[in-house]
Amino acid sequence: MTLTAAEEHYYQGRRRDPEFWRRVEDLVKEMTETLNGAVNCDVPQLLSRPFGVLPEELHAEWKRVLLANPVAQTLHDLLDGEIPAAERNYSEGMWMKLPEFERLRSLARMEIWRLRFAVEDRDSAAALEAYSRLEKICAWLEDDGLLIAQLVACRLELDLQLEALAMLATSGLVSEEWLRVQSEKLMAAEERWPDREREVLYFEACFLLDALRVLGHGGRVFPGESTNVVCMDDLKWFLPAAWWRVAGENAEFIRRFERGSFAELSESDGITINWALLRWAQSCRSAEKMLRRRLAGWRVACGLLTAELTKRRTGDYPETLEMPPEPFAEGNLRYFKGIMERPVFVWREDESGESHWERKVTEETSVEVWSVGPDGKEDTEGKYDDVKYYLAH
Numbered sequence: 001m002t003l004t005a006a007e008e009h010y011y012q013g014r015r016r017d018p019e020f021w022r023r024v025e026d027l028v029k030e031m032t033e034t035l036n037g038a039v040n041c042d043v044p045q046l047l048s049r050p051f052g053v054l055p056e057e058l059h060a061e062w063k064r065v066l067l068a069n070p071v072a073q074t075l076h077d078l079l080d081g082e083i084p085a086a087e088r089n090y091s092e093g094m095w096m097k098l099p100e101f102e103r104l105r106s107l108a109r110m111e112i113w114r115l116r117f118a119v120e121d122r123d124s125a126a127a128l129e130a131y132s133r134l135e136k137i138c139a140w141l142e143d144d145g146l147l148i149a150q151l152v153a154c155r156l157e158l159d160l161q162l163e164a165l166a167m168l169a170t171s172g173l174v175s176e177e178w179l180r181v182q183s184e185k186l187m188a189a190e191e192r193w194p195d196r197e198r199e200v201l202y203f204e205a206c207f208l209l210d211a212l213r214v215l216g217h218g219g220r221v222f223p224g225e226s227t228n229v230v231c232m233d234d235l236k237w238f239l240p241a242a243w244w245r246v247a248g249e250n251a252e253f254i255r256r257f258e259r260g261s262f263a264e265l266s267e268s269d270g271i272t273i274n275w276a277l278l279r280w281a282q283s284c285r286s287a288e289k290m291l292r293r294r295l296a297g298w299r300v301a302c303g304l305l306t307a308e309l310t311k312r313r314t315g316d317y318p319e320t321l322e323m324p325p326e327p328f329a330e331g332n333l334r335y336f337k338g339i340m341e342r343p344v345f346v347w348r349e350d351e352s353g354e355s356h357w358e359r360k361v362t363e364e365t366s367v368e369v370w371s372v373g374p375d376g377k378e379d380t381e382g383k384y385d386d387v388k389y390y391l392a393h
Contacts, residue, residue: 007090017084050112124173296371
């Protein structure tokens with residue numbers, strides 16, 4: 001169990017191209033600056049909600065400047081090729097910097113805007129190209145053994161990719177065969193996940209074990225400039241018995257965390273050892289809920305694609321439809337056809353003249369498939385953790 005093994009697994013013979021990532025970083029900054037100069041609003045905030053509703057004039061202006069931006073086109077050309085491995089130094093352990101994740105988030109949101117504009121223009125080739133680039137970004141993250149990479153991929157898939165898939169499904173721009181291929185991809189992703197989950201859990205254990213070894217040798221586990229923060233290694237001066245217990249129980253740590261999935265971890269595993277392992281167990285259980293949301297998202301999207309394929313065969317969405325199993329409760333996912341409330345983000349200008357996204361609820365006729373989410377209950381006012389996707393009826 002070493003970080004060297006984690007580094008070898010990450011590269012797996014892939015070429016390292018730090019120049020690619022430096023260029024992406026520079027281009028994203030340049031694109032943001034040029035777009036900021038072309039539209040009279042906060043571009044990063046505008047980019048953050050690619051499914052949001054803009055005022056008509058701003059929508060037209062934003063579409064014009066984004067599609068005409070030469071820097072954005074250069075970024076698209078980069079994504080059309082291979083996305084190489086990022087340069088990483090696993091010997092830095094838990095302090096390893098990962099700037100590529102933020103770059104990929106920005107690129108993914110930009111691709112959604114391009115996909116939306118392509119659907120508006122009835123340009124199937126441009127829409128499918130944008131979706132393909134989005135798929136490539138998520139696949140790059142999914143192939144990473146770090147937990148943080150999986151969590152970023154989870155957010156991009158839940159917030160962007162699966163929503164884009166629903167948009168394309170009802171656009172009339174894609175074939176039935178394309179929809180079936182997407183359904184097969186979602187089922188294949190679910191089949192791959194157990195092996196990937198064990199791998200991610202292993203590498204998380206590597207990082208924590210590395211931290212415990214640093215701690216045992218007198219290093220600072222949570223380095224920082226603030227003198228008001230008590231680091232774990234400071235405990236050796238105040239609670240030496242606790243210090244040695246935290247720093248010296250590597251063997252017990254390895255034995256207790258030989259698990260095959262995040263769900264097998266319990267908080268009691270940490271309580272019986274020490275504070276560090278308790279916090280790790282708690283964070284892993286929290287991550288497990290998020291990752292199961294992605295599982296729910298895959299199943300919800302499969303349900304939507306089944307509904308769309310049924311409509312293409314029969315002429316209308318079915319009144320009822322058997323759904324995949326619900327990962328957070330007994331029974332299957334929910335399916336509903338009819339008038340329902342749907343949350344949307346609308347661009348608003350407040351009294352001070354500042355613009356921002358505002359969450360609104362609208363009513364429309366559509367098909368909805370959803371999971372109740374980690375809390376096992378349907379959403380109530382002020383609490384939203386269900387996993388829902390819609391098909392416009």
